[in-house]
Amino acid sequence: MTVITSQEMRELEKRTINDFDINEEILMERAGISVVQAIWNEYGELSNKSFVVVCGSGNNGGDGYVVARDLLNYTEAVRVIAVAQPNSEVAKKNYERYLKHGGIVYIYQDLGLEKASRIISEADIVVDALFGTGLSREITDDNLVRLIEVMNLYSKRIVSVDIPSGVSADNGKIMGCAVQADLTVTFGFPKVGHFLFPGRELCGKLKIAKIGIPSLEMLTYDTNKELITAEALYLPNRPRWSNKGTxxxxxxxxxxSKYIGAPILSALSALKSGASMVKLISISKVCQCALSHDPSLICFDVGDGFNVERIEEFIxxxxxxxxxxxxxxxxxxxxxxxxxxxxxxxxxxxxxxxxxxxxxxxxxxxxxxxxxxxxxxxxxxxxxxxxxxxxxxxxxxxxxxxxxxxxxxxxxxxxxxxxxxxxxxxxxxxxxxxxxxxxxxxxxxxxxxxxxxxxxxxxxxxxxxxxxxxxxxxxxxxxxxxxxxxxxxxxxxxxxxxxxxxxxxxxx
Structure with a gap:
């Protein structure tokens, strides 16, 4: 499975927009709706739940406004806490659309920490749309730090949009402070920060949503990072006619004399992984102990100490x-x-x-x-x-x-x-x-x-x-x-x- 950095994601989005005539607005719409679908799949019926969506000023916040608007199709119990006005055109459009659909927005600075804490604690699910994969500097603003602390302390469940706010998408490091999510919904491809600690621990369950970004082959784009998955692995082929000489x-x-067990563990695990013959070059104590564990091991005893001449002769x-x-x-x-x-x-x-x-x-x-x-x-x-x-x-x-x-x-x-x-x-x-x-x-x-x-x-x-x-x-x-x-x-x-x-x- 392909894994990418934040910069690679920006390049893929740019190519998608320029080469496939899929504009940023469509991508944001699909992203937000995919988060709602993931919430439904993970937590069931939405109509009997209440939601708070915490939105930042960037495009991650824009995704959050799409989430909030789509949730209104299922329940009226949707509130947005905005830390600032949207600062991109596409985020502004989705902010305005949410308002036109009757959405309620609280401005965090006006609301205050105590009221924000109460609103967050009353929600069944809090959607974290503060900072996305583009976060490149530490979160030092005291108001934002306290808000994230409140989200972690009082939320019943947190669903993060793309990546938990405060986690670097490029290395999994915490940028000052970070949200502890129960579910993270990322878009297109997983990011490096989803798999490296401590970020991996903060993501909770990770879902990857397809939002219309074409395959790397179609985008003529190459990346050199992969997540190892079972379906992509190879196991040895052992023909029925094979023998130990195959x-x-x-x-x-x-x-x-200090570490007797280590080479024995290595030799035994090789046997258990399919090796037909395992030989061990070691001191007398190791060889004696090894044969007591498995007499099929073949041991070359070099005496009581490290004998470089005998070892070289064996090799x-x-x-x-x-x-x-x-x-x-x-x-x-x-x-x-x-x-x-x-x-x-x-x-x-x-x-x-x-x-x-x-x-x-x-x-x-x-x-x-x-x-x-x-x-x-x-x-x-x-x-x-x-x-x-x-x-x-x-x-x-x-x-x-x-x-x-x-x-x-x-x-x-x-x-x-x-x-x-x-x-x-x-x-x-x-x-x-x-x-x-x-x-x-x-x-x-x-x-x-x-x-x-x-x-x-x-x-x-x-x-x-x-x-x-x-x-x-x-x-x-x-x-x-x-x-x-x-x-x-x-x-x-x-x-x-x-x-x-x-x-x-x-x-x-």
Whole structure:
């Protein structure tokens, strides 16, 4: 599903108006009516409900006047609180039409906060049409801040027009203060801010209304951002005649005396995601523990410590039909030798996923990525802390920073997964947002499982970007399927990977 920024939406509206002879007035009319339809669909019969529509001075407020006028077709219990007079011609027209239909408008400055609070508290549904996707500066006006606080405090339900007022459509950040909506109705295409926190949390349920904006193909317009949806994902094709030699092997290189479980989680999740053979290169303790969990794992024991010579020997004898997972449970001791291993694997004819301490070691000289085999794929799976070390920026600057992620992936020719409440994937061409998952996955070991899931999908010959998209979606879905959110360990998620595959097939 296409995702756009506020600027891209303005460009699409402009092309729609100029190239398809659909004027701004028609678009606003359709937008307002679509909000009313969404309210009906979500909350049922309108005639027995009362409404307050809070309108700003811009086109979002203009949409609000259309909403108010259309609601008058169902009930007389409609009031508008306007924070200012409309400042665009099309908004003025809809303000005047609402008045001609007998609509009631209260001017917020004249009304005062106490009366506004009472009117808002008495309504069954409050429609938020204060600020739309064009908001580009923080809300600092004390009167507006207090009004938004009153809306959040006293409203029974809030329906936001396009995006909750105060949320940036471009990054989901709160611009000073913001409305907490129960339902958000956006137009044409969802915006980035609908899917990034904290904005995502403030949207409530999101509905996307078609208002006559043509497809991107018809508009000859291209965007590089997508929301990952089940119907657009690929699952591996496993012919009935296939055997273990049909697929690639997965080789997990990780583990230390401090982090015994991490590479085991990665190896087991690769098996549960369809890998036909999983090998593990690690220290003795890890190998012993791994085999006790699943004797089908093939372990290469390098002794009690990090033995770079033995590891290099193992890697040199590996065939090209292998997907590497580097770093789970590695720790950052012997970083120079581990960086040497990373360079050797990068130059091999194998796809590789680098995770956890593999990323922390890589951060000491990220330029080695430029030495990778140009015919193979490198996938990095950092959380914000690890990504901040890779790019040498503060965590707050990199968190949910999809543009920086895209720039990094293009610079080094890699696929990068920024793991977070909304995970973001960037390859050299596009940015993808994933919204499956919940706090169940906020546990130690979760990232190790994700790297294994992606490796398992890669081993079944999925195209790399598709393997990453499907893996991230499936991993989030597995977390959602656990019976009680958060009351689990990462190990519990392993048992729901197969259920996630089944659920994804049903959703497609």
């Amino acid at each position: 697929y690639l092997q997965v080789l997990v290189l990780g583990g230390s 040199s004898n590996i065939s090209k039909d292998v997907v590497f997972v580097l770093g789970p449970g590695w720790d950052t001791e012997n970083a120079e030798e581990k960086l040497r291993i990373i360079k050797k694997v990068l130059q091999s004819p194998n796809d590789v996923i680098i995770d956890a301490d593999g990323l922390n070691v890589l951060a000491q000289n990220v330029e080695v990525l430029k030495e990778k085999n140009p015919m193979k794929t490198v996938i990095l799976t950092p959380h914000p802390g690890e990504f901040s070390r890779l790019v040498k920026r503060p965590i707050e600057e990199v968190k949910q920073n999809y543009e920086l992620l895209f720039e990094f992936s293009r610079k080094y020719g890699v696929i990068t997964v920024l793991k977070d409440a909304t995970s973001i994937i960037a390859d050299e061409k596009k940015i993808y947002f994933n919204i499956t998952g919940n706090t169940t996955l906020s546990k130690a070991g979760s990232g190790d499982i994700l790297s294994g899931v992606i490796a398992g999908l890669l081993s079944q010959h999925l195209e790399p970007t598709e393997a990453v998209k499907t893996g991230v979606y499936l991993f989030g879905l597995a977390g959602e399927l656990l019976p009680v959110e958060g009351m689990n360990s990462a190990f519990d998620v392993l048992n729901y990977i197969s259920e996630a595959f089944k659920a994804l097939k049903e959703r497609r």
